[in-house]
Amino acid sequence: MxxxxxxxxxxxxxxxxxxxxxxxxxxxxxxxxxxxxxxxxxxxxxxxxxxxxxxxxxxxxxxxxxxxxxxxxxxxxxxxxxxxxxxxxxxxKRANTIPVELENDENQDGESETLEIEDWCCLPEKELLSSESRAFLDQALNQLSPRLKMVFQLRDIEGLSIQETADALELTEANVKTSLMRARLKLRELLTGYFHEKLSGRAA
Amino acid sequence: MTNHPLTCKEILQQINLLIDGELEAELCDQLEKHLRECDNCRVVVNTTTKTIELYQEIKGQDQLPEDVRKRLYLRLNLPEPRRDL
Structure with a gap:
């Protein structure tokens, strides 16, 4: 990449x-x-x-x-x-804000035991990047804990290296790697749920 | 690395390295072999890669709004550079 x-x-x-x-x-x-x-x-x-x-x-x-x-x-x-x-x-101190520490969220965003298997990569770009899909992507990322969100944003969206991400967030590289994997799999899971409906809609 | 075939669980543990192209050659060969034969793992790897690509693609829609940029330079008391950088 x-x-x-x-x-x-x-x-x-x-x-x-x-x-x-x-x-x-x-x-x-x-x-x-x-x-x-x-x-x-x-x-x-x-x-x-x-x-x-x-x-x-x-x-x-x-x-x-x-x-x-x-x-x-x-x-x-x-x-x-x-x-x-x-x-x-x-x-x-917003009442509805999840904890704002970069806490270790070991159990909050844990990977689910079973993975959703649905190949939605074949959907056309215009569907993957429709304004509705874009809004969902945004919403999905906001569902992650602050730590996973920031790690994903810096590493995968802004393109920092693992080490730069660790430095920016004052985390260890090992923590960044673990959080990155959780974030990626969690987002994949959320997107699979979303695009699954698009695929069923097309098949219908 | 042992010689037993990789399990799906082991594949997923390496998914970051796989996606970022940072796997050692030997492990990479084993993984690719597994992915050729295991539809489920292939779908997980492909959709995870696609997930990241989609986020990178929509990054462009979140550019700095022009008015925010102007107020930033004003606050910093700096001249705005020309935008043809």
Whole structure:
């Protein structure tokens, strides 16, 4: 599977550290869409996502001179965004919000004992990517625990490596791998249930 | 790796590595052999791969809205770069 590059190779770290506005604007341009998507995924609404987006880059701007470079700048940005998002959720203490810690959800999203077997890959693209299907994909991802959701979002949607995902979420690589597998299988299960109906509809 | 044929359960334990193309060659051969002969595992692997592909495809619909982008640059007090990057 193709993985997009998440490197900041062509944005000079020295320029960023020395306060170059141009270099920082490049960083914002490159990472604001994925930071926004991540914040939207965690907080669940666009106003909160925008707040997180702004706070993330403000914090980064103020802290860049102290940035040690132990992880990449992008991973560091994701880590700030995750913390900002979780902090915002905790502040709001929404009654209907599932726990916002990156808890170990060993038993919450466990794979079911039996797997649904239905080959829906043959459905035409226009059906797989209809606006209704897109809405379901979104809804399915939101059903996962915060941890699985974030791991899937960073690794499979934004294309970070296992190590970068682990750094961004402050988890071990082993935890990321386990969560990733659970997330993938859980989403596959949900999508199979959804597309199963589409297939039965076609056969009818 | 032992020489006994892989069970379906073992296949699924390796599904991440399989999907990400990170399996050792020897194990990969055994897995491919299993997948050729086991319809169920093949469906699980294919639909899992497709699941990930669908999410990657719809990523494009969640671009940064123009007004959000403008307010971000305003808040950061930075000039907006030209968009032809």
């Amino acid at each position: 193709d993985r997009q590059s998440t490197g900041t190779n062509d944005i000079s770290l020295d320029a960023l550290r020395s306060g170059s506005r141009e270099a920082f604007a490049q960083l914002v341009e490159r990472y604001s869409p994925s930071i926004y998507r991540l914040a939207l995924r965690i907080t669940g609404n666009s106003q909160d996502a925008e707040d997180v987006l702004q706070e993330t880059f403000l914090k980064a701007m103020n802290a860049l001179s102290d940035f040690q470079g132990r992880s990449s700048v992008s991973t560091w940005l994701y880590r700030i965004a995750v913390n900002e998002s979780l902090m915002l959720l905790r502040r709001q």
